[in-house]
Amino acid sequence: MNASLNLDTLIANTKFNINNMAFQPKFDAVIFDLDGVITKTxxxxxxxxxxxxxxxxxxxxxxxxxxxxxxxxxxxxxxxxxxxxxxxxxxxxxxxxxxxxxxxxxxxxxxxxxxxxxxxxxxxxxxxxxxxxGVEVYETTVEILYGLKEAGVRIGVASSSKNCKPVLEKAGLLDLFETRVDGVVSAEIGLNGKPEPDIFTTACDNLGVEYHRSVVVEDAVSGVQAGHKGNFGLTLGLARENNTRELLIGGADIVVEDMGEIGLDGINEWFEKGMEEDGWKLSFFDYDQGMERSREALLAVGNGYFGTRGSMEECRANKVNYPGTYISGLFNRLTSRVGDRDVENEDFVNISNWLPVTFRIEEGPWFEFSPEPNYKVIEIRRTLNLQMGELEREMIVEDDQGRQTRVISRRFSGMADPHRAGLRYALTPLNYKGRIEIRSELRGDHKNAGVERYNTLNQQQLMPVLEESNGHVIELVVKTSQSDIHIAACAGNRMVGSSEVDSSISKGDGWIGQTFVLEAQKDQEVVLEKMVSLYTSRDGGVEDPLSEARATLSSLSSYQNELNLSAGRWKEIWEQVDVVISGDREAQKLVRLHLFHMMVSASPHHAGLDSGIPPRGLHGEAYRGHIFWDELYILPLYNLHFPQVVKSVLMYRYRRLDAARAYAREYGYEGAMFPWQSGSDGREETQVIHLNPLSGEWGDDYSSLQRHISLAIAYNTWNYYHATGDLEFMEQFGAEMLLDICKFWASKAAYDANDGKYHIDKVMGPDEFHESLPGSGVGGLTDNAYSNIMVGWIMEKAFSIMDQLKSSEKTRILNVLSLTAKELKEWEQIIQGLSIHVSEEGIVEQFKGYFGLDELDWNHYREKYKDIHRLDRILKAEGKSPDDYKLSKQADFLMSFYNLGTSEVTKILEKMGIHVPGDYTLKNFNYYIQRTSHGSTLSRLVHARLAWELGMLDKGWELYMEALRSDLVDIQGGTTGEGIHCGVMAGTVYDVISTFAGLNLNGEIPEISPMLPSHWKGLDFKFNFRGTHFQVSISGRKIKISGKNAGKDKIKVHLWGKEIELPQEVTVAESFN
Known part of the structure; x- marks a missing residue:
């Protein structure tokens, strides 16, 4: 049939005739694919x-x-x-x-x-x-086309086909479309084909419409992938091939079998409500064994006290699946035999698993996820609700007899009370009836096994203590084998609405379970609710964790009631931390995902804990949960919203100040030298030697020479004080810690009469690839520019702090530290005399001798290896050393600009007698970025901000989005499964506020100088500064800023350097954006 023959009838009968309805579109354009969408070709x-x-x-x-x-x-x-x-x-x-x-x-x-x-x-x-x-058309699509035309919505067609024009001509539809981007056009202007979004973005560009207000309609997987990549307002999939699941996996927002199922009202509803709801959700529509561990980390729930990976309830640890629950600051130390030596490691403990629930039909096998699952997964959807802190999974599974069961599970970790958790497990027989058994367990009989490279070591962290039951309550107590921390878990199991249910208890060393037996009917849901409480003997004020767990469990009500309480606290948190981005769906969702996982890792509950923030969150065992320098990227975000969390993190360091002093003395220094890796008691947890598995030889590991960790702690201490004005903290704790760090660096800085300079040796910078100078025979480098600049800066801040302390407190602290006037005088000389080498072109040498290293043939390595993020490993595998080349894993000297800003770095250099050209930031950026492999996710973060501030907007945006996507796409190939990257997650959120909104808190009043990405239409956020709560709304060319505090003082900010009083709404100059 030729569809053009009956178009007049379609037009006359269309239900979208604008004269018969008051349709007001909330979107501007729809771009249709041709084959399978408009025509049946x-x-x-x-x-x-x-x-x-x-x-x-x-x-x-x-x-x-x-x-x-x-x-x-x-x-x-x-x-x-x-x-x-x-x-x-x-x-x-x-x-x-x-x-x-x-x-x-x-x-x-x-x-x-x-x-x-x-x-x-x-x-x-x-x-x-x-x-x-001839050409047949889909009549409902044609109806939609005419309805859109009547409503004033722009229409385009984008197709890979080179036959698009003749097909539309034969169908009599060509004149409906205002733009056509097809295979012919693509070839003429060099567009990439699907799954790249080029043809759709070009169509929108031709129409002059914004992507986030446009719809892409596609029936092919490559097409919805293109729509998803293009970040359109709606990617609508048409499942003409019974391929709904494949289209959802590909990135479709909504999938229907025909356009008539959604209509114009359905599209409008998406733009009115659906898109906003989707911005709070992370969903996966498949079970991909290769991606499962990273998804477990991304789907974790938690509350800052404990975090639980998004593992399947029906699995135990195996090569694919890895259940894990981690409590902040809970470590255990074990000794392992490696080669011919005993090696000691302290690990972040994977505690009792509270998730296990599974079922079986009749006497069949228990349903279990494993490398070779015993059930077939027909459909699956997992959705993490960021707004409520709940993970939901819905799936249909089939056993070997063809019996299909719908399984819907939901879980949360309590944010209202961090010792509570809940799980709801619902089964529905779809094509059978019969006996079903449901088993709920608590298990502590596992080893730490979340990081494959640690698995050759002793990883049996837990020992059984008690397995008890009381009615429908099961109880498990285990303890850590060395640190002797008792961990109590209690679970109350309740079959909802089922009266005739038999149950039994089974248990063994380190595990206990309860099994329910019932007769299930076809299409009738069976529900188990499992409410859980968790306590440890490490918790403040807890003498008997089991008694506490029992008491808490007895007060728990239904799953929904407890979820509502938790969601209520999440709502309060989101009201403070949410960042609202208009015009960019992808950035909005990922920023919220990152905020969510930061709250999982360290929520306001962290204020009562004695722990740092692990760089991989409460999501996995990478880095053994040790505390590094990543807090330098993390804590600025918390200063904006929850400074009490920052204070608790700094108190974790202060309580280990004596250990840092002992560590300094061990190496012949004074003051406090904090360890590169810190765990339970503040000793250095970094291994100083490592075994080469190929040669069997032991070699030095110099990574503990990253002494700049102490600078990060001092930096965080100053930033907290500057952001809060908490002088009491500084007098009691902060100033002592910061000054003792300065004392360490003063003892490490050696004066050389030959050049009249102070030199600092035996250090490693943030780069990490360079451990020593070739031919030196010793570990560490001399005069790392980043370290020397930060030493000069923090010593300056030390004098500033001493000026603000009460005289009595200053005297007390100086006496505690035995700091003399002579030493303080030398600090001033160190500030002015630290050695940093700058080339004639204004390039700051990363460390002494860097300019003498060989250049690397980067193109050769990119062509040969493709992924060169970890160039150090590649070079070592070739028998070469990264020490020999001008290359970096991540930003090193450029970190100075990230921390302090160009003006502050310039001032420090000038005080050292170093004069640099006005464009030296740009020169150094260009010099070092081409010699950086970005082997750390943090690297893109730093370079993105600097590129943006230097006006290199395309490069800045590219690097920022790589950083923002890094955990979701697992950019480093498997590392996300070992735990999310807190530094990049917190940093990408903070960069929205500090870089794009231009918030600068280095002065006495906030300064705001927005420079939003060009496609962003608005940005809203809140922040705190010295007791004042600010709210900022940037929309179009208007900026609205309000402030509220308890005092009567006028609230002021700097907007592009001009001081204004709040509240105020400002219309900005045309140069905005």
Missing amino acids: ALVHASAWKNTFDDYMRTREKRFGEPFREFTHAGDYLPYVDGKPRYKGVASFLESRGIDIPLGDPSDDPGEETVCGVGNRKNIMFNQVLDDD
């Missing part, structure tokens, strides 16, 4: 492809003896050809069959054996069918 394409490839494969069978294998719709067309440009589809399919033929040229004769020749052959077949049979 997708089936014609599929048929033409099949005939073409079957013919070609038969000729190869005759010529080369290759067994003929038929081209199939599901096995070949959908995964390799559907939605892709013609020649890309040919290449994709042939590659899947291991066939390599020349690309050829689009002008190739259809008989030529080239990619283009085969593609042209298919095109002839397609056009022949088109001429013979």
